[in-house]
Amino acid sequence: MSTPAPHAAPLVLVTGASGYIGGRLVPALLDAGFRVRAMARHADRLQDRPWRDRVEVVEADVQDPASLEAALDGVDVAYYLIHAMGGGRSFADRDRQGARSFADASARAGVGRIVYLGGIHPEGEELSAHMASRKEVGDILLAGTVPAVVLRAAVILGSGSASFEIMRHLAERLPVMIAPQWLRNRIQPIAVRDVLHYLVGAALLDGAPKRTFDVGGPDVLTFAELLQAYARAAGLPQRRILTVPVLTPRLASHWIGLVTPVPTGIARPLVESLIHESVAAETDLRALIPAPEGGLTSVDRAIELALARVRELDVATAWHSATPAGAPSSPLPEDPEWSGGIVRGDERQRPVDASPEALWAVLEGIGGRRGWYSWRLGWISRGLMDRLVGGPGLRRGRRHPDKLAVGDALDWWRVERLERGRLLRLRAEMRVPGQAWLELGVQEADDGGSILHQRAIYHPHGLLGDLYWWAVWPFHGIVFGGMQRNIARAAEAAPPDSRRAVNTDTDTDTEETA
Template identity: 60%
Template sequence: MARIALVTGATGYIGGRLVPELLAAGFAVRCLVRTPSKLRDQPWSQDVEIVPGDVGDPDAVRRAVAGADVAYYLVHSLGSGKSFERRDRDLARAFVRGARSGGAGRLVYLGGLYPDVADLSPHLDSRKEVGEILLDSGVPTAVLRAAVILGSGSASFEMLRYLTERLPVMLTPRWVDNRIQPIAVRDVLRYLVRAADLPDDVSRGFDIGGPDVLTYRQMMRRYANVAGLPRRSIWGVNVLTPRLSSHWVGLVTPVPNSIARPLVESLVHEVVCKEHDVAEYVPDPPEGLVGFDQAVELALAKVQAYDVATTWSSASTPGAPSDPLPTDPDWAGGTLYVDDRSVRVAADRVSLWSVIEGIGGRNGWYSWPLGWWARGVLDRISGGPGLRRGRRNPYDLAVGDALDWWRVEELDDLSLLRLRAEMRVPGLAWLELIAGDDPDGGSTFRQRAIFAPRGLAGQAYWLAVKPFHGIVFGGMQRGIAAAAEAAANQADESAAKWRRSGNLPGTLGGRQG
């Protein structure tokens, strides 16, 4: 019979990634959530038992933990306001009462790595206190203490991502040179899963970290190198207090200030593992722990092969723990700009698709020919393909075809044409053309231009071209719709001529054959 694992915080960053790892390890997983509908879009939602309830309700916890071999406490109140420390304390105590009375076999908590100093930041002090509450529960407990977790969706990683990508030159507080021992999210998850197997007499905290000890300055520069950005100029100054720094981070990044401020305040501490005792129970993998550069590569890999049919925060089933999840906050996963337009077309879907599949080359792009020509010339001057490549076949496309400065990335007949830009732009760009049926007759045409900027140049590029989107993309949509309607009308006229002549299928000169 499969062991049972209860997961609290399944809608959060770590919890949403831990569940599939536990399922893969053979656990029967039970999720305690206040709002079950938030797990509806998770790819694993049908494979777990979802129990409605609040982690702050001991009775709900007791019912949810009944029969569980291990209960994961992955709840914290960062971002909930000034009183998050008190809320964290109250929730932890309520959880302990419920877990103890429900007979949980083991508790596992992911907390924060902290130094041995008296004046910890409120964020780290709260994490430390919650760990102590769980360890004092009387139930065997493993407290895993981690610093910056490297993976798309992690608040600390997103802060690092946005600061590095958006600011080629930075004035930073002196803490930029404090040492940090980050850890890849996949190593965190490995420790969490294996913590369920600890002997019953092991009840303690463990420091967990990756193989690299870096300053925040070094992390930003190495991120820039992995992301293909120019070297960042970073200058530390004394006048920037944690409060001022958090407001600055809130201004530059989409990370909410209620989250950024506690994280920034915690950066005044050096957070380096004091021990690696966890290896006695969970040995390092043969290939070693994931290093900083590889962890960043994994976190950015989804950008390179992104399924642009979705947004970052509603991405399809992730292939790795570093990938975005549906429950990640809207600000996680990096910047993605989208120009999304939909219109009803007075033409059947086949007529609309014939125009979509015939786009480009000699047929053109159905809007502002001079603008397209000028952009093509600029692209060729900068070393790109411009519009000179045309297309392989005037009527038919296949995945992998070159199409002017685009490449056909995906093709679903009568439904979807996705083009990836190969022009010279500071980022990654796609154009998606989608045909559908209109319930009221005719068809629908959805057009999406998607851009993932690279660095400040990418941000500036999008802002510079955005005013022209109405001319380029709006005109393009109107032109395609008009061409589809004209094609449908021409087909109707041809059919009418055939009917008048009597030369219909199954007839000969108006008489049955």
């Protein structure tokens, strides 16, 4: 292991720092006194995180072994928090290759310990493809020369987690539901704050343990009972749940994709994990890492904390915090480094009788509950179509009602570039035969007002992509023209005292993690 400077705090590397757990682990490690290096495939995705100025950021990819050398240099403890959540056959290969590359690079760098977060699974049973891949990653890390601590958790309860969002939307939208019989299997949920407690504690374990530890909360119940617990916390009547033996994970994940904001591709591995009972087989870690102050968080308390954060619109990270593999890494089609292909576009500008600050406030607040200032029925219909084919649709909403950050999911878009007060660039993550962007910009006008710049860019893939563009082209005047007019009107109608100044501050960390 690399020797730190005298009296220097240990240096830890957090991979997947733009993801749900990684984004919350970084401030927890800082509060515990560690020096932190945050790793992401695209470093700019971390530029608006509240802890950005307190950490070292490194850009690296476990699928590119050469990029790991600088990331792991001088690291004492490395957290491996990377999972391939895509479909098809390639995700297991990516998981396998990434784990091997990271284990080998950690050994060459002299890392003292690797900490990995996987999932609880029963021994001796055939696992789903995703669960088997998670297990294989843990086995690869344990087989390496660097001592590895593998923590295995079941359902993680916290604001913004995929599990919590599935539970929340099912309970709130379906007073009566037909569910698969395996919804009666036992699970041992754990609050995200307790997961973070054990992850931080794993870096401080004495010696060099090289094994797995199961981590779970104090309550064991079924997912059906978990839905009832949410209903109680939310003040809803008891849900009626009818279980039938015919709903396969594939059908159930499609149903979840329609009813909740979590797309089918993300829902399916979570649903498949419920086929098996997920209960801790041992509690050895509790003897090595003292329980958090006040003890482990009960299911009821975990739901209350998470629900409060959701209602206050104060969600630190969400299941969609991490960007999908391969996006949004590609440059705009018009960038100098791009070559080949056809680029379609729709560009408009409009003078606005409002200050640049007032106009920017409208742009940064777009989407989510405020909508897109244009042909509401058309946006809703397109969102429903996207959900039917497994896309995110419009249900991801916003992380914060007023503020955006690079990497944020915004309905079916992803914030790719943000120059606060000047430019917002969004990349489409809806299912389209090509790549699409939407740019919204603000320019100060000579008369003290402002100019709204709006540009839609589309790079079609093949003939189908071109046909798609021309099929929707007749609606551009309604969609993009209406959007521009209504954004301008919203900025002009805002009373002077309600036009908030351009916000250059970032969110601050809060005491409770929910």
